[in-house]
Amino acid sequence: MKKIVHYINQFFAGVGGEEQADYKPELHTEILGPSLALNKALEDAEVTHTLVCGDGYFGSNEEAATQELLGMLEGLEFDLFVAGPTFRAGRYGFAAGSICKSVKEKFGVPVLTSMNDENPGVNMYKKDMYIFKGGKSATKMRSDIKVIASAANKILKGEKLGSAESENFYPRGIRLQVIDKNMKPASTRVVEMLLKKLSGKEFETELPIPKNDRVDIAPAIKDLSKAKIALVTTGGIVPIDNPDKIQSASATRWGMYDISSNDDLLEGIYKTIHAGFDPYGADTDPDRIVPLDVLRAYEKEGKIDSIDSHFYSTVGTGTTEGEAYRMGSEIAVVLKDHNVDAVILTST
Amino acid sequence: MKLEIGNFIVKEVSFGNSTSFQNGVLTINKKEALEHVMEDSHITEADIVIAVPGDKKRIVPVKEAIEARCKIGKNCTFPGVTGDLYQLGEGRTHALKNMSVLAVGKHWGSFGDGLIDMSGPGADYSHYSGLINVCLVADTDEEFERHEQQKKNHALRWGAMRLSEYLAEAVRELEPDEIEDYDLCSITGRDNVKDLHKVVYVIQCQSQMEELGYNDLVYGWDMNKYVPTLMHPNEIIDSAIISGSFMPCSSKWSTYDFQNNPTIKELYKEHGKTLNFLGVITSNLNVSLEQKNRSALFVAQIASTIGADGAILAEEGYGNPDADFIACFDALEDAGVKTVGITNECTGRDGKSQPLVVLSEKADAIVSCGNVSKLIELAPMEEVVGELQSLARDGLSGGWADDEKLGPSVKEDGSIIMENNSMFCGDQVVGWSQKTMKEF
Numbered sequence A: 001m002k003k004i005v006h007y008i009n010q011f012f013a014g015v016g017g018e019e020q021a022d023y024k025p026e027l028h029t030e031i032l033g034p035s036l037a038l039n040k041a042l043e044d045a046e047v048t049h050t051l052v053c054g055d056g057y058f059g060s061n062e063e064a065a066t067q068e069l070l071g072m073l074e075g076l077e078f079d080l081f082v083a084g085p086t087f088r089a090g091r092y093g094f095a096a097g098s099i100c101k102s103v104k105e106k107f108g109v110p111v112l113t114s115m116n117d118e119n120p121g122v123n124m125y126k127k128d129m130y131i132f133k134g135g136k137s138a139t140k141m142r143s144d145i146k147v148i149a150s151a152a153n154k155i156l157k158g159e160k161l162g163s164a165e166s167e168n169f170y171p172r173g174i175r176l177q178v179i180d181k182n183m184k185p186a187s188t189r190v191v192e193m194l195l196k197k198l199s200g201k202e203f204e205t206e207l208p209i210p211k212n213d214r215v216d217i218a219p220a221i222k223d224l225s226k227a228k229i230a231l232v233t234t235g236g237i238v239p240i241d242n243p244d245k246i247q248s249a250s251a252t253r254w255g256m257y258d259i260s261s262n263d264d265l266l267e268g269i270y271k272t273i274h275a276g277f278d279p280y281g282a283d284t285d286p287d288r289i290v291p292l293d294v295l296r297a298y299e300k301e302g303k304i305d306s307i308d309s310h311f312y313s314t315v316g317t318g319t320t321e322g323e324a325y326r327m328g329s330e331i332a333v334v335l336k337d338h339n340v341d342a343v344i345l346t347s348t
Numbered sequence B: 001m002k003l004e005i006g007n008f009i010v011k012e013v014s015f016g017n018s019t020s021f022q023n024g025v026l027t028i029n030k031k032e033a034l035e036h037v038m039e040d041s042h043i044t045e046a047d048i049v050i051a052v053p054g055d056k057k058r059i060v061p062v063k064e065a066i067e068a069r070c071k072i073g074k075n076c077t078f079p080g081v082t083g084d085l086y087q088l089g090e091g092r093t094h095a096l097k098n099m100s101v102l103a104v105g106k107h108w109g110s111f112g113d114g115l116i117d118m119s120g121p122g123a124d125y126s127h128y129s130g131l132i133n134v135c136l137v138a139d140t141d142e143e144f145e146r147h148e149q150q151k152k153n154h155a156l157r158w159g160a161m162r163l164s165e166y167l168a169e170a171v172r173e174l175e176p177d178e179i180e181d182y183d184l185c186s187i188t189g190r191d192n193v194k195d196l197h198k199v200v201y202v203i204q205c206q207s208q209m210e211e212l213g214y215n216d217l218v219y220g221w222d223m224n225k226y227v228p229t230l231m232h233p234n235e236i237i238d239s240a241i242i243s244g245s246f247m248p249c250s251s252k253w254s255t256y257d258f259q260n261n262p263t264i265k266e267l268y269k270e271h272g273k274t275l276n277f278l279g280v281i282t283s284n285l286n287v288s289l290e291q292k293n294r295s296a297l298f299v300a301q302i303a304s305t306i307g308a309d310g311a312i313l314a315e316e317g318y319g320n321p322d323a324d325f326i327a328c329f330d331a332l333e334d335a336g337v338k339t340v341g342i343t344n345e346c347t348g349r350d351g352k353s354q355p356l357v358v359l360s361e362k363a364d365a366i367v368s369c370g371n372v373s374k375l376i377e378l379a380p381m382e383e384v385v386g387e388l389q390s391l392a393r394d395g396l397s398g399g400w401a402d403d404e405k406l407g408p409s410v411k412e413d414g415s416i417i418m419e420n421n422s423m424f425c426g427d428q429v430v431g432w433s434q435k436t437m438k439e440f
Helices: A034-041 A055-060 A062-073 A090-107 A121-125 A138-156 A186-198 A280-284 A292-301 A321-337 B030-037 B121-125 B154-171 B233-237 B255-259 B262-270 B289-305 B321-334
Strands: A002-009 A026-028 A045-053 A080-083 A111-115 A130-133 A175-179 A228-233 A237-239 A255-258 A270-272 A306-313 A342-346 B002-009 B012-015 B020-022 B025-028 B043-051 B057-066 B069-071 B091-097 B099-105 B114-117 B132-140 B178-183 B197-205 B229-231 B275-284 B310-315 B338-345 B366-371 B375-378 B383-386 B416-419 B435-439
Touching (some): A002 A034, A034 A045, A034 A138, A045 A138, A055 A062, A055 A090, A062 A090, A080 A090, A080 A138, A090 A111, A090 A121, A111 A138, A121 A321, A130 A138, A175 B366, A186 B197, A186 B366, A228 A292, A292 A306, A306 A321, B012 B043, B030 B043, B030 B154, B069 B154, B099 B154, B099 B383, B121 B375, B132 B154, B132 B383, B178 B233, B197 B262, B197 B289, B197 B321, B233 B275, B262 B275, B262 B310, B275 B289, B275 B321, B289 B321, B310 B321, B321 B338
Parallel strands (some): A002 A045, A228 A306, B057 B383, B099 B132, B197 B275, B197 B310, B310 B338, B338 B366, B366 B435
Antiparallel strands (some): B002 B178, B020 B025, B043 B132, B057 B099, B069 B091, B375 B416
16 A cells, blocks of 8 residues: 655644644654545555644744654655645645655655645745645635545556646646647637637637736835935855855845945955856956945945945846745845835846 | 639549549559659659558658649649749639648658658647558759758659649549539628628748748748738638748648648638638748848738738747747737737647747737647557658757667667657648647
C-alpha cells in the first residue's frame, strides 16, 4: 500500500486558533483532523503521518521551519505529500505551498495542495505544483479533500492527470497539444466563436492572453523640495558580501541597506549580484544603478528635501511575477513606514 | 462570381496502359505521366509511388501537395504559374477528390519539408494521411541549393503541378460525380443579407523570404512584393494561390490546402443564414516592422471600407509572423472590426514558453491548432517513400542530426523522434485541425 504524509496547520490539528499560531512543527503517527477524511477517500493508499505547524511560526521562520519539517520527514517512507486544503487562509496557503515545494525538491515525490482562488499562495506556487481549486472556508473541507484524494489515487496508480480544466487545478503555465477526433474542426470553431463575439454572447478563447496587471501612475509631486525620495532597484546592488544572500537570478529575497551616512556607492564596498548583464559598469561605479551620488547633490542643492535612510534591492532577472509582487508589497510597507513621498525605481 | 467544382471521387489509383478515370478508379500511364514531369530538364530522375491510407508507408521529405484539377475551356490550372493569366473563380473546374499529388524529394530535404505517415499514430498529425497520395518522387540538378537548408524546390514543385494537370485531363470531358456551387455576387448586389453580420476572412500568406522563389504566389506573383488585396473567395479555392517553400512544415499551407480551404467552405455554408460573407483579404507575412505595419494598415482599411463588422484572421506561420498576426489583430479591433484569430502555438517541448512571440489583450478570441514543438516518437515503418535520413540530415524544421539527450531524429532501426514542426501541413490552420491547446 502506498503511503502519504499530510501537512496541516495548528488550527485544523485542533491545537488552537490565532493564539496558537506560533506552534512549532510536530510529526504525529496517529493521524488527526483532515488527515482522517483524506485517509478514508484514498483507494490503495494510506495517510501514515500528519505533520503539524503553526502558520505564524512558519511565516516568520520560513527557513528554520522548513528545515525542522524536512528533518522530521527524513527516513520516513512516503510516495506522495499533501498539504491543506487551505481555503482562503493566506498564511496557511503560503506555508502549504512553501513546504510542498521544498518536499518536492528534496524527496522527489508528487505534492498536492488546495487553495481558494483568493489565497495569495495560488499565484506564488501554482507553477510549482498541483494546487486544486478549493472553497472559501472549511465548510468545503469534504469536497476539497475529495478532489485531492481522487488526484492522489490517479497519480499513485501511475495514471497521468488530465488538463487543468478537467482536473480542477490552477493552470501551471504548461500548455500542451490535445488531439481529439470528436472535436469540431477549427473552421467550425472559428466561425462559431466569431458569431458569438459579433452577437455579444459569451465565448471562450482557446488561447487566453494573460491580463496586464497595470497600476495607475501616481499623481505628480507638486513640490519636490519638500519630498523624501527613496532608491529601489532590481539591479542587484548590494554590500560586497551580499549579507541577505539575494539570489543572482529568480530572486525570492530582497534587502535594505543603510545609506544615511553615505554620499556615494563606492567600488569594492558595493557591487551587483545580478546575473542578467555584464556587471563591469555596475561594479566599477554602483551609482550607475543606484544613483545616490547625484541624488545627494540634489539634496544639497535643495531640489529635494531628503533621501530615505536605506536603499532597497533585489534581482529582476528570471524573477517570477508572483515573487516580484510579494517583494514589492513588502518593500512598500517599509517605504510607507519611513514616510517616503516618491521612489526612483531602477532596473537594468 | 459563380464557380462550379465538378468532383470526381477517387476510390483507387493504379497504373495501366492509358491514363483514365472510370468507376472511381484513376488509372495512370506512368511512362506518359513521367514524360510530362521530365519536360523540365532540371529533373534528373523521377518515379511515381502510390500511398493509400492504412499503408505502412512513411513519406519524407514532402515538399508540396496539390489537388489534381483542370479548368474547363482553359489550358492550364494555375494561371500565372503554369500558363497565361486568366480570371479564376468562375466557370467550371473539374477536380480529382480524395486524392492529392505530392512532391517528394528522392533524396534531399529542406527546412520547409514535412513527413506523412499513412498509418499508425503518426497518421494523426497530417490531413494527408487520410488521402490517396500520388507521390512524385524525384531528384533534380539544382546544385546551387543541394546542400542548402532553405530550398526553392522549384523543379519538384512545378513538376508536381504539371503531373496534377496531366492527371486531371482524364476527367476534363467526363460528367462529375457531384457538383459544388460557389455563387457569391457583388457585395452591393446582395438581397436578404442586410441584417446579417458582415464577415471577412483575412489570410496572412507566407512571404518572409526577401529573395524571390520561396514564397506563396498569387496568380504567379510573389507575395513578398505585395500589399493586401480583396479577393473573391472563389479565386482562392480555384487555385489562385500556390504554396511556397520556406515555413516550418506544420505551419505551412499547401496548394491543396488553399484549393480546399475549409474555413471558406464554412463561411459559404453560413452565408445568408447567420452571416454575410463579404470576401477574402489576402495579406502576407513580412520581415521588417514597417512592412508588418503597412500590411496591417491595408487589411484594416479594406475591412472598414467594405463595411465588415467581423473578421477571421489566419496566419501561415509562427514565431516572427506572430508579430504580423497581432499587429493585424490590433488594427482590425481598433477599426471596430470584431476579430477571431486562428493560429498554432509554440509553447516549447515542455509547454512552458509564451504561446505567441507577441501578445495583445485585444486578441481576446483565438482558435488554437496545436504546438509546433511537441516531441513525437514513432516506430519504424515498413516502407519509406523518399529518403528517411533527410529528416535528420537536411535541416528539416522538426528534425536534427544529433542531440545530446535525444540522439539523432532517425534511429538505426528506422524509428524516429521529431518535433511536430515537420508534420506535413500538420497544424491545419486553414481549418481541418482537430487539435487544440490546453493548460496542464
